[in-house]
Amino acid sequence: MAILEAIGVGKVYETRGVETVALDAVDLAVEEGEFAALAGPSGSGKTTLLNLLGALDAPSSGEVRLDGEKLADLSPAALSELRLRKLGFVFQAYNLIPVFSAAENIEFVMELQGVSAAERRKRAEALLAEVELEGLGEKRPLEMSGGQQQRVAVARALASRPRVILADEPTANLDSKTAIRLLELMAELNRNHGVTFLFSSHDPLVLERARRRIWLRDGGIDRIEEGAVA
């Protein structure tokens, strides 16, 4: 069953009276447990599609469903709750909360979910160990390297035990060695926990590890490649 669905989704941006079509009647289904990537050149619409699938924006036409639920029917508060319960995000610029330590950043979503303090601390330590950051929980984001921050971001995305993690250019600011280690980590989490990963990226390191690549061009799906890159 598809965990994420875009049905005839279109998105038009209007700036000073000029309309720009970012997406045009896109149909896409992402199955549970997938490790897939939206690929394509800049301006092809991959980040826009990721935003729509992540309930961060509303489409101009068509509909988006998450776990069978139609997002257009939900209020902003219900969308917040849905993102909290079912989605995890990893951003290109890490976007950790700078006034919180690494552990507090990971605990943030758990606290929103109402998880007890002791349980939060236990799970945050386990997640830090899983992303190979044991002992760095008390460090603030600005005291960490880019790779370490992105690993904290992955741990934060996993903390809410989401069904899907949406990752927008997660390796863009990392050196290739760090990027490879991060992607291996995500692949392990996908295998071990069954978490669905959907990337938006044009980084070959990401694309060669994705088991399905959805190529976009000019706001529409150009082609879909299945299986590992040869």
Next chain:
Amino acid sequence: MRLEWRLAWRNVWRNPRRTGLTVAATSFAVFLVIAATALSVGMWDKIIDDSVGMASGHVTLTGPGYLEERTLEQFTYLDDALVARLSADPGVAGFAPRINAFGLLSEADATRGVMLLGVDPLREASVSTLPERVRSGRFLEAGREWEIVLGKRLAQVLGVGVGDAVLVYSVAYSLESAYEIFRVVGTLGLPDPTLERGLALISLDDAQRFFVYGDRVSEVAIRARDASEAGELARGLGAGLDAERVEAHPWQEVMPDLAQSVVLDQAGMYMMLAILVLVVAFGIFNTILMAVLERKREFGVVLALGLPPRSIFRVVYLESIFLAGVGLLVGLMLAIPAVLYLQANPIPLGDGEEIAAAFEMVGAEPVITAKLQASNPVFSSLMILVVALLAALYPALRASRGKPVDVLRSL
């Protein structure tokens, strides 16, 4: 909620310099608002207290029409019933009957027109400071006849001193000529030189005999326990008295010029305080708005992670409450001891200074003092808090109404 508190508290200290400046500005404003109000209240209380001490008390009972005419034709009585009534009133600290009339004083070739004030030597000290202002000789004493106390300058002009006799001439209530020899028993030093040149005190009994006035009096001067309650006291007393015989006037009616000065000065002060509060509002508005704008992306991230928009509103609001609250506490801690110190230790103004002379003109002791009323810090704190909350409204709404995609689109 605990998460919101933590986020707000950490964000407040994200930029300690900016937070410090905002807190300092708020503290300074709180200090100024409390100190300016306390100074104004203290100074005017002192001026009013001293002025009414030289004049007709906080409340004056007179015959109908006395304030307009001020002649012997308008009179009232201090009978036993009124004495009992005033003695029983908890708002009355003291009262004294008086007779006011014009007279001529002469000694040898010198003659001066004066205000003759008939006072009860026993009661006068409970209302006015006149008995304390004796510079030579003594004040009037009960049971002694035809004694007179003169303003120091009046005595100099007439060329008389303690022990000398002066001829007092006037027109009695019966419209007959009234004249009598009085013996000078003392001189008074008064702050207003004009008054010192034109005031002569005789005993109430002598005045009633001299003016053939029976047991009539021009006025009954009343000292209130709380100067600020003068209006209320006058209304209360007036309501229980026979309006055909007696009217109760608060000092504002007896000394309208002084009352007007108080109103004008307070209007100016309130305008200054309003500007000050506006400055604080802009300070907090600016700090919070800047803090919100520079965290636009961060708000988008926490929204994306599932923090409800209302929580973001609360976080921003809590930040402004922290800023205003800390500023308020520091301001209160500085202002209250400073004001209390000034209240206990008034600063005398030097002799000959222009401002000191202005104080003396209205019969007030030339000192800088303050008075802390409980309502002052309470009202000032509430005002600053309300202003801070209003100033934070727009930034808080702006932060909470953002959409996550607005901040992620640029990625």
